[in-house]
Amino acid sequence: MPYRQQLLSKSVKTLAKLMGSSSGEGSGEQNQESGELEKFSQASDCFVTDYQDGEARAEVDEKKTNSEVILIVDDSPDNLLVLFSYLEEKGFKVLLAEDGESALQIAQSKTPDLILLDVLMPEIDGFETCRRLKAKPSTREIPVIFLTALSETVNKVQGFKLGGVDYITKPSEQEEVLIRIQTHLNLQRMRSTLSKQNQELKQRLDFEALVRRITDKLRDSLNESQILETATQELAQVLQLSSCQIELYDSQQITATIAYEHSITLPQCQGARRNIKDFPELYQQLLEKIPVQLVEKIPQFNPQEIQVNRLACPIFDDRGIIGNLWGLRPPTELFTTLEIELMQQVASHCAIAIRQARLYQASNQQVAQLAKLNQLKDDFLKTITHELKAPMSSIQLATQTMETLLTNQQNPHRSPIFKRVIKIFHESCQRQKQLIDDLLTLCYIDAKSKTVQLELINLNQWIPYVVQLHLTPVRNQQQQLTLDLAEEELQIAADPMMLERIVRELLHNACKYTPVNEIITIQTEANKSEISLRVINTGVEIPVEEQELIFNQFYRIPNNDPWKYGGTGLGLALVKKLAQILQATVDVESRNQRVIFCVRFPVVHHS
Structure with a gap:
């Protein structure tokens, strides 16, 4: 009995030490099972983040033990005491069990590194205990060495079949026991390492x-x-x-x-x-x-x-x-x-x-832009072809008429037809010249912007003079042209020729789209930051969706030309370009049967 009490006392102390180091783990595992989100808990406080060699490593602040745990299962206290004392002296932590049930419970909770298991025990013998150990995933890989007395008759083959790794005959040499234990622990470590390597290899593959x-x-x-x-x-x-x-x-x-x-x-x-x-x-x-x-x-x-x-x-x-x-x-x-x-x-x-995806997207955008530009080019070529062909056809027809007059009449220059033919010549040539001028201006306007010289121009004095040059089409179409000029003197910095071209294009545009008896107004106005020059015409509106497009090159408002002027769609594009060169802006608004084009010049501050 004294031996028994001594052994149980030592075993309980060893078990208490091991359980104390992991009691927190058991409660943590139970908490983890309560739900996925509870895994993200303040358990992270035991982690220390460390950056080294460009990588982040995390270390767990937990006590580790290098000594291996041996579970000895034997119903003989004398055998337990001998092995317990010897193995503890060799640096192992030793757990004791006197029967199979106790052994199963300790193995399940503590997972020892090796088990020394007596074969012949009451109730559950060693073979049954081994079978149950190997049946559970948590204890399946623990090496089991059977202990058997020299006088006992056992079926060793059955023990190996159940998963035992070795037999030790009692009484045995202590050194033999130590060597066998160390051998199987080494084998277990190698198996564990090999399994881990295989797992890592499989994971890598x-x-x-x-x-x-x-x-x-x-x-x-x-x-x-x-x-x-x-x-x-x-x-x-x-x-x-x-x-x-x-x-x-x-x-x-x-x-x-x-x-x-x-x-x-x-x-x-x-x-x-x-x-x-x-x-x-x-x-x-x-x-x-x-x-x-x-x-x-x-x-x-x-x-x-x-x-x-x-x-x-x-x-x-x-x-x-x-x-x-x-x-x-x-x-x-x-x-x-x-x-x-x-x-x-x-x-x-x-x-x-x-x-690659971004490059593909950019390529698609470029393709779409190129397609749009190609469509604009095609539309431009069609328009230019038509605009060039129209005056040439008129000239050709007039030439044929002139030939007929010269052949059939003695004094053709006195004929009314002759005068109309001469007028056709003049109008067609003027239209052809205007088209070529627009194209050349649009092509060279960027280069010209580098050499432009701005002058101070008094708008209120300059506008009436320029308007006089463009009264003929207004009168011919029975439209009204009025001036609404600010009372104060308004001076802007501009190139006279460019400014004249802007006003001419806006007036031409107003004449082109203003019906009979409607009004075209030129208006000036100033505030602290800008001077405004507006060309306003009544009797027509520009849809909102068209207002965003009319300053684009080659764009023409469809089905809104009562005088059938046609055109290349270059006029308003030129106005916008010229305004930018003069450091001005141009915009349009349309409502209540009115269209307002406004050119805004910065105020000139006199030094």
Whole structure:
């Protein structure tokens, strides 16, 4: 009995030490089972983030033991005492059990590194105990060495079939027991290492296959949104992430926005934006293309202050950095080196795919722009062809008429037809000259802007003089032209020829679209910041959708030309270009059967 009490006392003390070091773990495991979000708890406080060699490592602040635990199961106190004392002297931690039931309970709770198991015991013998140990995943891999007395007749084959690794005959040499224990512990360590290596190799092969699959999907897509969706979903599934995000920098790298997110247990953050300057240490490393692993609070979880473990891998190529690929996990689940490598590879392929998608989008935009320009060119050529052909046809017809007059009449210059023919010649030549002038002005206006010399012009004195030169078409079309000039003297800095061309085009445009008996008004006005010159005509309106287009080159308002002037669509484009050269602006508004073109000049400050 004294031996029995001594053994039980020692065993209980050893067991209490081991249970004390892990009592917190058991309660933590129970808490984890209560729900997914409870994994993101303040258990992260035991993590210390450390940056070294460009990688982030997290260390768990937990006591570790290097001594291995041996569980001895024997119903003989004498045998227990002998082995207990000897193995403790050799540096092992020893647990004791006197029957199979106790052994199963201790093995389940403490997971010893090796079990010395007596074969012949009351109630549950060693073979049954071994069978139950091997039936449970948590104890299946523990090496079991059977203990048997020399006089006992046992079926050793049955023991090996049940999973035992060796037999020791009692009484045995202590050194033999030690060597056998060390041998099987070494074998177990090698098996564990080999299993771990095989698992890592399988994981690496799986990851390589994943990278190929993701790469194929990314390569097959030229849609940036689809690329982001594919990368985040695939990574979240394979790495079992709580959330996977891709954030993209703006062009100036001032902000980072979560462009796409695949979240399983965490709140959605898609569209959230961070200012880089608010997180200098974090983004300094990321902008230097260094992966970062850290524990960080999620703002949406406040005030609970629940945290997550984040891994960020920069998305970059030889042209620069685009953004970051983020993986989120509970704070106790670290990213392995292999997982970091996988995310880096996926980030690299994302960079290539995003560049290709953006290049493709830019190419499509260029193609659309080229198509638009090509359409404008075709329309221009059609218009120019028509405008060049019309006066030439008139000239050709007039020439034929003139030939007929010269052939059939003695004094053709006295014929009314002769005078009309001469008028056709003059009008056609003038129209042809005007078209050529417009084209030449439009072609060389940018070069001319570099040599223009501005002069001070008094608008109120200048406008009546210029208007006199353009009264003929107004009278011919029975329109009214009025002047509404400001009382004060208005001086602007302008080139007289360019200003005259602006007014002429606006007057021509007003005459072209103003019906009979309607009014064309030239108005001037000034305030502290600008001087306005307006050309207003009544009896017509320009639709809102057309107002945005009328200053484009070659554009003509359809079905709104009562006098059938035609035109090249260059007049208002010239007005806008000339106004810009004179540091002025031009705009249009139309309402209540009125059209108002307004040229706004900056006020000239006299020194």
